Amino acid sequence: MNTATSVKTTRRGLLSALLRTVENFYLTIILVFLYIPIATMIVLSFNASKSRSVWGGFTLHWYAELFADAEIAAAFRNTLLIAVLSAVAATILGTAAAIGINAMKKLPRTICLGVTNIPMLNADIVTGISLMLAFIAFRISLGFQTILISHITFNVPYVILSVLPKLRQTSRSAYEAAQDLGATPRQAFFRVVMPDIRPGITSGFLLAFTMSLDDFIITHFTRGAGIDTLSTLIYSQVRRGVVPSMYALSTIIFGAVLVLLLLSNFLPRKKNAAA
């Protein structure tokens, strides 16, 4: 009886150990698939040879070339500037809109939310083309300003959809209690509602910022000649052929993304817990 049980126990233990191994193997395969391309670029960014298949020794040459490139510096400036400006504008526009939409009755609210969903659900290529046609129709010359307007347009919905759920969670009774205790509606709003929706505003802003940084397609159609963001510059460089400085750029971007996301994902948790 006892030996039978222990045999069964070990078989069961073996089976779950086997399952765990298979699972870990699967996770590893996916991780390899996800990170091999990135690792490859990081390695090649230090490769003295221009070849993709021959190791020509270690070099920082491509990084030097990258930092010396005025075109890339300009594109980097444009990218950051557009990301910051469009995220700020979208956050202001979107937060105000979310508060307004939240106060609306069902029908106008449904219509507003429907329109909000258009840029999110529509294909980027269609959004890009439609904006380009509109800028030309409105006689706004393509350039920095049209990229900015486009980015604000596709960013606002992210802010609204981040803020609205928080607004819905905010208890009406707290807002009313504040007024009952003598606050004007304006004071009640800024002292009671605002702190509640701040996390939504922050995440909306960050989302908008990263969406703007990452966008290529819409920028591609609305930028006009003579101005580049990093994305559009990468596109033209990559189409031209092997450009090792792009590997250096990838490495830097990956490093920056990794550090920023680690900071934003794993630092504020502690702060929130303390607050």
Place this chain on the structure above:
Amino acid sequence: MKTTMTIPSPGRKALAFPYILWMIGFTIIPLALIFVFGLTDRNGAFTLANVAAIARPDHAKALSRALLLSLVSTVICLLLAFPLCMILRGRRLGTGSFVVFIFILPMWMNFLLRTFAWQTLLEKKGVINGILGAMHLGSIRIINTPEAMIFGMVYNFLPFMVLPIYNTLCKIDDSLIDAAHDLGADFFQTLLRVFVPLCVPGIVSGITMVFVPALTTFVISDILGGGKILLIGNVIEGEFTRSSNWNLGAGLSLVLMVFILISMAALSFFDKNGEGTAF
């Protein structure tokens, strides 16, 4: 106005006005312009020729190829992501864990550079062939084929499938799984009758986030297809940036939008409550 559910402040709604104006100017009018251009010829006269041009063999081929590749990529993403998310859920990591984070991280890397990386790997004189050659294993010829484009699509869009599915799976209460086992269901019966149906919102959201960008892409086909294997996205892009036949480009965009709408309608049929959440 006097209903108890509205905050008694009519001024609040006005806060949405700038946004409404903005959206009219930069979303609704632009979309309307696509209709205007798509349904007129160069002289502004009404025509259906731009839309009907989808029937031209090269356009039809580009569209059907895009549909096929995006469908295949979506299915592969789903087949890769679901087991991945099930395993991650089984590890009880929650949504904020570092392990989950590293599966999503590549999503934040620049989209073009991610695609460029696959070009580097798959090229005739690329990394994979370099390694194969060094080991005297011959070489693969995959760059500039539809297969290479599928690689690129799956790689680029996989995290967009993982994220919503994982979030939805994590919301499923453990007691439901216990209940299914308690009522006699084994692992596969529980998977089919509890996990999958409850995960539908996440799956639908994931499919949308993979299928639409894959269907409409022109970048992946450009970089991994060598500009020779055109998708409908390449055709439309070309009409706007090179051929400058905006009417034709807009007409084909209308056709593309119809396919997007059809796929959304089909998906919303499965996800009746619209619970899908990606963020």
Place this chain on the structure above:
Amino acid sequence: MTAAPLIDLRHISKSFDGDLILDDLNLSVPENSFVTLLGPSGCGKTTTLRIIGGFEKPDRGQVIFDGQDITELPPNKRQLNTVFQKYALFPHMSITENIAFGLRIKGRSRAYIEDKIRYALKLVGLTGYENRSVNSLSGGQQQRIAIARAIVNEPRLLLLDEPLGALDLKLRQDMQYELIRMKKELGITFIYVTHDQQEALTMSDTIVVMNQGYIQQMGTPEQIYNEPENAFVADFIGDSNIIGATMVHDALVEISGVQFPCVDKGFGVNRPVDVVIRPEDVELVAPADGRLKGRVTHIIFQGVHYEMEVTAPDGFEWLVHSTKCFDLGQEVGITVDPFNIQIMNKPASEDEEAIAAE
């Protein structure tokens, strides 16, 4: 009850992350009984239930079901069903689909399933709810569906994990009677987990009081209430006055320096003991007629009775339930019928307090 037990737990131990939740637990549940595992949260009662259900594997020990060792059997192969704490109804299924779940898994015929659903809905008093969605039901109704979903599988044993915990008081009381009725109608064994002593006393024929992974006492509700074996049980079951006292000799105990006749024997001579006296067993009389004098220091009207605190000269506050009203500050006499004085061994240490029950 001479038949072999339906469930026999032998030397069950279980720990989570190094915390010992169950320590060498032994428990036999006879067929067709209503056994309640009662204890505060963290006492191991839910873990015990989950081990019987198959959702947790014990680190050591065996689970015997009707003579068969089922320790390694997964939950889906066990002839028992569970009613979960938060109902655990499948939100994507209708009421019918929920109830039919187990039967469809077993591949029963359509007619059989329909028949069973009708019977189960009738049993739980929800006939006509077949096609409603789960979310449209109230908590009490969801609980009934969860019971229906379990019993259509004809389990020999039904496990209920605090099934009434989420319901409000009135509903909870109604459901207690409902459960007793269903139990009688079905003629199967119930193992019920709760932290609510009133629920345990009302429904069970056997109560197992648990604390810190040990069984403190097992017995009928009357035994548990009237003859608690230790201070933990006495304190957990109902209100009670637990007083340190000295056993002078058999049938005489000294409380607060005053001798009270009692009925317990065998505690030795001049041994320190604990005495349990239920508040309704404390009689308040004129100061001259009481064994002990005290002053009413607190009084609350509770409907059925007045709840009072009477402070004795040594400072002990007696909890008293009485239908008679006294004035705040009034001096009263305290007396207790010998049969209502329950003597318990004093535990030497806290550890022993738990082990003493073994």
